[in-house]
Every structure is written in C-alpha cells, then in structure tokens.
Amino acid sequence: RKEVEQDPGPFNVPEGATVAFNCTYSNSASQSFFWYRQDCRKEPKLLMSVYSSGNEDGRFTAQLNRASQYISLLIRDSKLSDSATYLCVVKRTLTGTYKYIFGTGTRLKVLA
Amino acid sequence: NAGVTQTPKFRVLKTGQSMTLLCAQDMNHEYMYWYRQDPGMGLRLIHYSVGEGTTAKGEVPDGYNVSRLKKQNFLLGLESAAPSQTSVYFCASRDRGNGEAFFGQGTRLTVV
Numbered sequence: 294r295k296e297v298e299q300d301p302g303p304f305n306v307p308e309g310a311t312v313a314f315n316c317t318y319s320n321s322a323s324q325s326f327f328w329y330r331q332d333c334r335k336e337p338k339l340l341m342s343v344y345s346s347g348n349e350d351g352r353f354t355a356q357l358n359r360a361s362q363y364i365s366l367l368i369r370d371s372k373l374s375d376s377a378t379y380l381c382v383v384k385r386t387l388t389g390t391y392k393y394i395f396g397t398g399t400r401l402k403v404l405a
Numbered sequence: 406n407a408g409v410t411q412t413p414k415f416r417v418l419k420t421g422q423s424m425t426l427l428c429a430q431d432m433n434h435e436y437m438y439w440y441r442q443d444p445g446m447g448l449r450l451i452h453y454s455v456g457e458g459t460t461a462k463g464e465v466p467d468g469y470n471v472s473r474l475k476k477q478n479f480l481l482g483l484e485s486a487a488p489s490q491t492s493v494y495f496c497a498s499r500d501r502g503n504g505e506a507f508f509g510q511g512t513r514l515t516v517v
Contacts (some may be wrong), residue, residue: 336450336508338493354457380447390436392453392463393497393506395448 296320300346301382301394307404310371314399316381324391325384326357329368330377331398337380340366371403407431409443411509418516425511426512429497436499437479438463438506439471441492448495454479479496486516 294326298317306312318326326343341348343355343364364381381396409430420425428437435456440448450463452471460471468490470482480500483490496509 301445327500334511336510338508339505387453388461390453392450393438393448395440397445397447 294319295395295397297381297383297394297400301397301399303400303402305351305396305402305404306371307338308371308373310401311367311369311401312371312380312401313368314379314401316364316396318362318364318381318383318385320346320385320394321362323362323383324392326354326355326364327382328353328364329380329382331380332377337395340379341405368401370377371401373403375403408508409496409498409507411494411512413512414510415513416515418483420470420486420488420516422486424486424514425493426483426485426496426514427496428479428481428509430477430479430496430498430507432498432500432506432507434477434498434500434504435476435481436501437473438497438499439479439481440495440497441465441490441510443492449488451494476510483514486514488516490514491516 329337330340330341331337343357347356352369356365378398380398383394433491438453439451452474457476494512497506
C-alpha cells in the first residue's frame with residue numbers, strides 16, 4: 294500500500310463545476326500537508342498548504358482530518374486553466390531534514 | 406529570479422553510459438533533493454542533502470550517486486545507465502523550517 298493514496302482520475306468536469314479530490318495517508322507521524330499542482334510536462338508547484346482548521350485561497354479550499362488521516366481539495370467554479378494534475382504531499386521527519394511523500398496525483402480536465 | 410535550474414533538460418543515453426545531471430539554486434537554500442517521476446509511481450526520493458558537503462540516501466538510491474560540493478549545486482550521477490533509469494528527474498530545494506519546496510523544470514532521460 295502506498296503511503297499517500299489518491300484517485301488517479303481523470304476527472305472530466307465542465308467549466309463552472311465544483312470538483313473535490315481526496316487523499317489518504319498511512320503514517321500517523323506525518324506533520325504537514327500540501328497540495329501541489331503539476332501541469333503537463335512541467336514541474337510541481339505549491340498550490341496551498343493544508344491546515345487542521347481548513348483553509349481557503351480564492352476558489353480553492355483544503356481540509357485535513359488527522360483522525361481519519363484524510364486530506365481534501367475542493368475547487369469551485371472550475372476554469373479551463375485549472376486543468377492539471379493535483380499532487381497530495383505529506384511531510385514527515387527524515388534524518389536531518391524532512392521527507393516529502395508524494396501521491397501519484399489526480400488528473401483534472403476542465404471542459405469548455 | 407532563476408530559482409532552481411536543471412541541466413540538461415533532455416538526454417538520450419545508451420545502456421552503460423554515464424552522465425551527470427546538474428541542479429543549481431540561487432535562493433541560498435540549505436536542503437536539496439533529487440526525485441524521479443514515473444507513471445503511476447509519483448515522485449520518489451533518490452538522494453538528498455541537508456547542507457554543503459552532506460548527502461544521504463532516499464528511497465531509491467541504487468545506481469545513482471550525488472555530490473554537494475557547493476551549497477548552490479547538487480549533482481546527480483548515473484554511473485552505468487540502465488533502461489530502468491528512463492524517467493523524468495526533478496531537483497528541489499527548500500529553506501529551513503516549514504518552507505515550500507521549489508522544483509526545477511525537470512530532466513527527461515531516456516536510456517536505450
């Protein structure tokens with residue numbers, strides 16, 4: 294079983310739709326949580342951090358449930374430019390530093 | 406700001422050849438990482454460094470070596486390339502604390 298699990302998709306949604314991605318992690322020692330966005334053939338870029346209290350950045354809302362070891366990302370009013378792969382990332386301690394564990398990503402295609 | 410720069414961006418190697426991938430960052434970050442990304446596998450950590458002159462193994466280090474002689478550079482070497490090393494390689498750097506990891510543009514390596 295992978296340490297960070299995501300539904301690979303693809304999620305095909307029309308413009309303006311609301312879409313939700315889920316992610317589960319298996320290591321309870323995980324300390325921090327993030328969503329990264331990766332465009333086709335590009336590098337991953339930080340979309341947002343995820344906090345226990347939940348956090349919002351414009352059309353994006355991230356939530357964390359530590360008890361269930363579950364992370365979510367909600368995108369409202371989807372735009373064509375939201376089409377990308379969304380990577381769930383968990384950070385935990387590694388000797389001398391931290392280790393980022395990446396999910397395999399969920400592909401989103403927003404259709405006109 | 407250049408951020409994290411990887412060279413080369415593309416390379417085709419024959420089995421048994423060696424090569425070095427260069428990662429350079431201009432953000433004065435302490436921590437640097439090398440990942441490989443394969444379909445269905447997500448990003449996997451090859452080696453990492455917590456500072457100049459230090460390196461450590463990640464989860465898939467076999468067949469690779471690294472060096473961090475200067476703080477801004479992190480080199481990844483393939484001693485004797487194998488087709489299983491065909492992948493997209495990403496370098497990342499991060500500052501101390503809970504800082505965001507910044508990625509280079511990636512190197513697409515094909516071993517034939």
